[in-house]
Amino acid sequence: MNKEKNIDPLTLSAIEARLESFNDELCARTVRQAFSMPTARIRDISSAILDSEARILTAGHYAPIHAAGTDISLKAIVDWIGRENIYPDDFILANDPYITKAGHLPDWSHVRPIFYEGELLFYHFMRTHVHDSGGAFPSTYAVRPYDCHAEGLIIPPVKIIERGVIDEKLYSVILKNVRGASMVRADNLLIYESMKKCEERILDMVRRYGKDVVIQSCNEIMRRTEETVRKEISTWKAGVFKAERAADWDGSYDQPVWVRLALTVKPEEGELIFDFSDTDPLVDFINVPWGVVLAFATTTTRWALSSDIRNLQGIHSCIKVIVKDGTALAPVYPYSNGAQSITLGSEVFECCQIAIAQAAPKENCGATWARKISPIFSGKFRDRIDPRTNSMETYWTSPFNSDGGTGAPWGYDGTDGLGHAPAAGASVRAPIEVEETLVPYRWLHCEMLTDSAGDGQWRGGLGVHVEYLNCHDPETWRPLDCCVITGNSDGQKFPPHGLFGGTDGKRHELWIKRGDKLLPLRTMDTQYVRPGDIIGTKSGGGGGIGGPLDRDVEKVRWDVLNQYISPKKAHDIYGVVIDSKSFAVNYEATVKLRKKLKAQKKAREKN
Structure with missing residues (x-):
């Protein structure tokens, strides 16, 4: 990515902040007004603004489950519909995990293209857990589905609104197959109208600063982010770092399901390769789409960087995620993935955290x-x-x-x-x-x-x-x-x-x-x-x-006083002697006990 020249730093900062604000506004509007319980009361939602090449410009402050892999989903959605078939005031829905590579069936992707003077400049993307998406039970978390169809209605990318006109015949087929159809419709149209409002703000910004300045600024934001990320990775340890974690089971076969990661760190190139090829084969119910794996690799990498990295595309440029066909991280039709991100996806997340902790400065790990x-x-x-x-x-x-x-x-x-x-x-x-x-x-x-x-x-x-x-x-x-x-x-x-x-x-x-x-x-x-x-x-x-x-001894005392830990744990694990009535610390006894416990720990490690 070439460096953009002659961009005023204040203008660059203002454009970045405005894009972030406009994007967060979309989620805020939706959360305040939606009928969907996961959207309104739990905030199972996120959104992103992407450029015409489907590169993420801002992904906001909501759930990274939905935001960090939006570029993968958007590219697939645009390819499915055809770039030449996308017009101003279109509104696209999709939830097919085999196409979008993300989410389970209630996680509907909503896309609006943003045109300026006939030219496609941006896409606004939102994914949220809608009120219902059909299936045998509400919520799509009922275990032991026969296949993906038991989990709900599968929607390939479709335009329910084209050039501002609702396709009622198509939309009626979708709504006829979900519970609470009136609420689902209301939330869809809420998102559509909120995206229109955000589009107005984005186009006002383009008119104020000029199209060329805005596009140059977006390119520069991504370039600077990538440069910063590669510089930080260059300080990490080189090598291959492994981690494995397992889900309890898939609800059908009573055996743990293992995710295995080999993380290759290349400091000289500023590159990370997350290789999940040794993960267990496809199972029932908890398979994780590739886009979700990318989202979690991106999020954990972002957590391990000391800088305030807000642009996800700059991170995507520095990482590579490998999944193997036939494994639980590459589901194919008709394998189900109803519990994907919050069950086996958690193991993906944990593997990334544990592997990164072996390479990154410990001050950046958790x-x-x-x-x-x-x-x-x-x-x-x-x-x-x-x-x-x-x-x-x-x-x-x-x-x-x-x-x-x-x-x-x-x-x-x-x-x-x-x-x-x-x-x-x-x-x-x-x-x-x-x-x-x-x-x-x-x-x-x-x-x-x-x-x-x-x-x-x-x-x-x-x-x-x-x-x-x-x-x-x-x-x-x-x-x-x-x-x-x-x-x-x-x-x-x-x-x-x-x-x-x-x-x-x-x-x-x-x-x-x-x-x-x-x-x-x-x-x-x-x-x-x-x-x-x-x-x-x-x-x-x-x-x-x-x-x-x-x-710190005083922190241990505070924990005991506030019942975060018991006096027994304070003594046996933290080596702090606390009076059970006055909660006063016996510092002399504490020093002796800690010395004793450290010696015992050292002896165990030696043996």
Whole structure:
């Protein structure tokens, strides 16, 4: 990429900031007004502005699951439709993971081309989890699908709006095959109109600065980012660094599913090669499209850079991602991928973090996060009839209240209950009060878990204990009316991973309490529940980083005082002696205990 000359630094900064602001505005408008529960209450959404060559200019501040691989998806969408068939005021939908190489079926890609004086300059791209996309169960997380068609309606790239006119015949076929069609339609058109508003702002910017200056600035932003990324990678260790992590299972065959990564670092070239060729073969339900793998390699690389890197295309220019046909990271029709990014995708993310930590400066690295755990509740209200349609009311929700803590980054403790790494902290918990008005459940517990995080010089964020009581009216309830789905949950077998002497976090726990009996509930499962049943979860905390015996004594005291850790753990793991009544630290005893524990650790390592 050639260096663009004669660009005023202030103009360059202003154009970059405006593009970022316009893009974030699209997500903000959608989150505030959408009907879709994952979009509005969880923020399962992201957007990007790309140039006419499908290069990412800005990807905003929402979920990298959706944003970091948008260039791959957009190129495929444009190729499918044909560049010559794209016009002003078109609006394109797609969710076919075999074409877009991203997402599961509820993750709909929305694309709007932006023309200026007859010339295509940009694309605005949004992907979000819509209210419904068809399939056997709401949410697409029901395990053991027969094939991809059981998970929902597959939509190749289609223009539901061409030159500003809705194709009602085509659109009606799509809407006839989803639940809550009026809400899906409203959200689609909300995105369409919001994109139009953002287009107005972008074109105002082009008119103000001039087309040539804007295009030159975009090229310069990408060039500078690539230059910065290559310079940073040049300080990393050269070599091949390996990592492997496994999902609990795929919901069908009771064996772990392994992701294996060989990361080649080439400092002289400023290049990273993520090779996942040794990953397990294709499985059911949790296969991960290649674009998602690229998104997670990009995100973890971005996390390990010390500079404030906002342009993802500059990172893409410095990395290469290899997946092998026939493996779980290269799904082909009709293999399903309903749980892709938040189950096996988490293992992709973890492998990248662990491999990068072997090469990058440790100050830029972090331990792995707790994996996703968020039971989905779906079902029917037989006594609630919509007078407009004479049909019963249905419900589904996945409130994210059970999510565990983040891994500790070097120099900082992890964040409590923030969620799984692929969302990168962008998702939020749905408000409990809102959820209780919409589903027949009452939250009995929602509290942080003492001793759930991995230990270290900086500890992981805490996990969470949540219990949900099924309050469905027993007079109207029928068998199969209330379903709990854990197809979006993983981590009962494999805990978050600590780094540089830090310890692992806790594994997840799930159960159903029916009267006096505790019934098992697994990840990747579907169970029917009754009124009075209690669904319980205990999520693990994130991994720790650095040796626990090096943790600041006052931080250990604070953790005990606030019940983040128990006095026993403070003594046995951190080597800090604290009075259980006054919470005062016995510094003399602490020095002796830490010296003893370090000697024991050294002896174990020697043996």
